[in-house]
Amino acid sequence: MPPRFKEFYKPVPTSREVRQRRLSHERQLRSLQREQVFMGKRLCFRTPQESETESEYEFTPSDITETISGLKSTKHDVRMSSLTSLSTRLERPSEEVRRFVLQGECMELLIGFLNSTDADEKLQSLWCLTNIAAGEPGIAQSALAAVPYLLALLSSDDAEIQNQAIWAVGNLAAEGESARNQLFANGVLDPLVSVVNKTMDSTLLQTACFALSNMARMPNSYFNHLFDLNVPQNIAQQLVQFKNDMGCVTELAWVCTYLTAASSSQQIDxxxxxxxxxxxxxxxxxxxxxxxTALIPIIRTLGNIAAGTDEQTHS
Known part of the structure; x- marks a missing residue:
């Protein structure tokens, strides 16, 4: 086969190879999910059945060309297929996918879908951006270009879109001080706190608390503003409301962990x-x-308080 055609050649795996890759993929997912207890970023994973065919091959330059063509297609089903495929590839991006994100049209195309009137396309684009923001620093930084568009979706009437936009913001907030300050400068904190305060939806509350806990991480330039927005009071109210939902308790406890980690003695009070x-x-x-998963943030919160005054420790 002529060398110049090698990039278009995809060797067909045997059934045993496919099974081994699937098992390896599942082990990697379990490992990542365990790590998420401590790390600040969270990927959007598809089920093994959904991603099985996508994980059989590495992306090639011709695949990228095909993806771009699909994203620009006039046919809705073709655009959706390309977005779905891309979101899966972004779970564990290959070198070719990394180049597409960093140097290609990826971000421009995804941001374009955020302005779409089609809710399904918008949601799939958010899924892609969530996984980009969950990636390594070089890739994650590129998702900051979408922050103004994400901000508009934090108050979306579509709960699924709102939830996914908040998830993307949460991953970006874990990127570091510069990213958090940029998110704050774009006005992300106030609507995020509003969601935590008002929502009665368990899934949305968990995602919003995940994002808020990452925004509360230090260093940042706005920590005192969290108290101006009455975040401790909001968290206390939602803890009472969702005390029987361990998923919500866990995420609310993580907000408490990061609040108590950097609070002054007066703020601890x-x-x-x-x-x-x-x-x-x-x-x-x-x-x-x-x-x-619930005990860890609770214990860390207690440890932070115990590092305070004798009166606070006694309380």
Missing amino acids: QILATGAIETLLACATRSPDIAN
């Missing part, structure tokens, strides 16, 4: 006054089979 810590303790002691 404000947090204690809300009753949030008592509610967390009640949640931790009420259920004998409480998951470690």
